[in-house]
Amino acid sequence: MNRALSQRATPYWLTGPALLVFLGLVVIPLAMTVLLSFYDWGQYKGIVPEFTLKNFHEIFTDSYFFEIFLRTFRIAILVTLATMLIGVPEAYILNRMAPAWRSAFLLVVIGPLLVSVVARTLGWALLLGSTGLVNQGLIGLGLIKEPLAFMFTETGVIVVLVHVLIPFMILAVWASLQRLDPQIENAALSLGASRITIWRRVILPQIVPGMLSGAIIVFSLAASAFASPAIIGGRRLKVAATLAYDEFLNTLNWPLGAAVAVLLLAALVAITVGSNRLIERRYAQVFE
Template structure:
């Protein structure tokens, strides 16, 4: 009897420590943040633990917050689309390389992930500035006469985020390509199909799940990014993450910052869950 009880309780005993860590580091802080968003706040009275919907009403009724959230998701969508356009062909080329070259280029792709995102973003700030290498190079080539505005613009933030997040798209698509039998392309060629037709009718449908998975990762990370928008966008170009940061540490309005952070989290969870269902349905269609 004791053996049966031990066997049944073993999974709970094994997962118990991880569950406690998850509760302590994730669930409880998130719950406290959600609870904090319903507290009152005043400039002279500070945080008052009284239930109120004032923060949520302010977030949903003020066009300032709507503009920031629209900007956040617009940047995330642009970064995701650019990552697809650049990452999918790059993943296909990576998959077609010989093992030796593939290992070298895979290290090049993964290498930036080993560098701090702050260091990479500061590098982009130096490159995209009015006296940076990009503008000075374009002026030297005679393509422009005055420096282009990259700093404190959505364009600069998108460029920096693409560099930070595109490895996730490449790795997700490459994982899908690993499951693809290379002889399928040879069979299509032997039947008279062109390269474009093979790509559109044979390869693309089978890597769509990888593209969707990579898109979910890139979109979620871009929408919640803080370092790149804070450095490249500065105080002129706020996104949801930098807005929550300012409310917490500059204005000290923690309940309003908690409401902004909670709304961003809920929006990302809904988008991620919906996209994940789409991915699962696509996987089911591909492998049926």
Template sequence: MSETVAATRTPYLLTAPAGLVFLGLVIIPIGMTILLSFYDWGQYKGIVPEFTLKNWREIAGDSYFLEIFARTFRIAVITTLATILIGVPEAYILNRMAPPWRGIFLLAVIGPLLVSVVARTLGWALLFGSTGLVNQGLQAIGLIDEPLPFMFTETGVIVALTHVLMPFMILAVWAALQRLDPQVENAASSLGAGSMTIWFRVVLPQIVPGILSGSVIVFSLAASAFASPAIIGGRRLKVAATLAYDEFLNTLNWPLGAAVVTLLLIALIAIVVGSNRLIERRYAQVFE
């Protein structure tokens, strides 16, 4: 009996250290942030630990905050679609490569993850800024009269985020392709199916879980990104993360910043969980 009890307790004892770390570094800070969002604040009195819904009413009633959240999720959706359109074919090509070349190109995909996000984003700014190499080159050869707008635009933020988050989509889809039996494609080809038919009827349905996983990761990271929107978007093009930063460190209105962060977290959880269940349900109905 004692051996059975010990065997039952062993998993809990082994996971207890990780659980305590998760509790101390994730759950407790999030709980404190949510609690802070219900505190009052004044320019002269600072943070007042009194329960109030003032911060939430301000966010819900001011179109400025609604516009920022709409921009945040619009950028995240477009970035996710861009990584799908580029990353899925790239992962498929990577999977079909011979081993020596596959390792080289896989390193090229993973390599940017070793470079700071700030450095990569600044690289885009140096290339496509008003005085950047690309705009100056196009003006020098007479293709454009004025620099193409890149800085302080949604397009610039989307391009930078797509480049930063592309490896996550490629790796997620590539992992799904590793479980795909290549003989299935050969069998479909021997039965007369064309390359496009094989892709849409054989390959794509089997890698949908990988695309879904990559989309969840990319969408979450894009919606909560700070460095790329702060560098490319600047103060003219705020998103939820840069708005929270300004409230915490510029205006020092911590309760309002906490409310912005909490709302972003709730929205991300609701969107990710809801879309995940919806897509999985439709996927199961189509391919049952």
């Protein structure tokens, strides 16, 4: 009897430490942030622990907050589409490489993830500035006469985020390609199918789940990114993450900053859950 109880308790003892860490580092801080978002705040009275919907009412009724959230998700969508357009062909080429070359280029792909986000973004700030290498190179080639505005614009933020997040898309699609038998392409070629038909009818349906998985990761990270929008976008181009930061540390309106963070989190969770259901449905169709 005691031995049976001990065997039943073993999984709980093994998962208990990880559960405590998860509760202490994720669940409790999130719960405190949600609770803080319902508190009142005044310039002279500070944070007042009284239940109120004032913060959410201010966010939903002020066009300033709507514009920032709209910009946040617009940037996230454009970054996701750009990583798809670049990452899917790159993952396919990576999958077709010889093992020796594949290892070398895989290191190149994940290279951006090995560099500090601040150092990486500051490097891009030097490249995209009016006197940076990109503008000076375009002027030297005669393609433009005046420097293009990359700094403090959505274009600059999108460029930097695509560079940072494209490894997630490439790795997700590459993982799907690993399950694809190369002989299927050869069989389609022997039956007279063109390269375009093979890509559309054979390869693409197999990698759609990987594309959707990568899109979820890229979209979530782009929408919640802070360092790149803060450095490249500056104070003139705020997104939800930099807005919450300003409310916490500049205006000291912690409840309003918490409300912004909670709404951003709720939106990302809803998008992620909906996308996961779409991916599961797609997997079911592929493997039926």
